[in-house]
Amino acid sequence: EDQVTQSPEALRLQEGESSSLNCSYTVSGLRGLFWYRQDPGKGPEFLFTLYSAGEEKEKERLKATLTKKESFLHITAPKPEDSATYLCAAGGGGADGLTFGKGTHLIIQP
Amino acid sequence: KAGVTQTPRYLIKTRGQQVTLSCSPISGHRSVSWYQQTPGQGLQFLFEYFSETQRNKGNFPGRFSGRQFSNSRSEMNVSTLELGDSALYLCASSLVGTGNYGYTFGSGTRLTVV
Numbered sequence: 001e002d003q004v005t006q007s008p009e010a011l012r013l014q015e016g017e018s019s020s021l022n023c024s025y026t027v028s029g030l031r032g033l034f035w036y037r038q039d040p041g042k043g044p045e046f047l048f049t050l051y052s053a054g055e056e057k058e059k060e061r062l063k064a065t066l067t068k069k070e071s072f073l074h075i076t077a078p079k080p081e082d083s084a085t086y087l088c089a090a091g092g093g094g095a096d097g098l099t100f101g102k103g104t105h106l107i108i109q110p
Numbered sequence: 111k112a113g114v115t116q117t118p119r120y121l122i123k124t125r126g127q128q129v130t131l132s133c134s135p136i137s138g139h140r141s142v143s144w145y146q147q148t149p150g151q152g153l154q155f156l157f158e159y160f161s162e163t164q165r166n167k168g169n170f171p172g173r174f175s176g177r178q179f180s181n182s183r184s185e186m187n188v189s190t191l192e193l194g195d196s197a198l199y200l201c202a203s204s205l206v207g208t209g210n211y212g213y214t215f216g217s218g219t220r221l222t223v224v
Contacts, residue, residue, distance in 0.1 A: 044215045
């Protein structure tokens with residue numbers, strides 16, 4: 001059974017304090033590893049897709065990386081508007097949709 | 111361009127009733143997936159449709175069903191509602207239903223069963 005585990009569950013940072021969010025996955029035949037951002041009352045907003053170990057993608061203050069067992073979302077010099085829940089999801093070879101982690105609730109304090 | 115549109119945004123139903131939720135994907139997207147989001151379980155995959163055919167189905171009882179129309183719009187139906195069906199129901203569309211492209215989510219339908 002495909003599994004995705006995110007840590008920490010919650011993270012509080014000061015503005016400008018860089019950190020990383022972790023996503024561990026156990027998926028047979030990974031088709032893609034996805035990162036989403038979700039704000040309260042809204043649907044998840046697509047950030048990145050990673051397909052193979054060693055791949056990296058960047059967008060503004062966010063950088064996503066992928067190994068054979070984990071993905072990291074690095075946030076550099078975050079701002080209060082980066083506060084959100086960050087979701088990791090894996091698409092497996094069984095093609096039973098995406099398997100999501102429970103998310104990391106990130107709070108950036110000014 | 112217009113995003114994924116889900117209607118209605120909020121819904122309150124009584125136990126035992128049935129409900130139909132609607133999703134209009136981004137123009138040109140032929141794959142539509144449905145997810146249930148609850149505080150305890152997070153996002154869980156319900157089913158995926160591509161060109162009017164159900165391609166995959168998650169581990170939900172048969173009370174949950176869906177369909178897709180020729181214009182790619184999709185509906186999901188839940189019959190004999192239970193209190194535990196209260197959740198945010200999210201629809202996502204993508205260009206190709208293989209998982210190799212980012213899925214774009216709608217804002218969801220918040221269903222409350224009383």
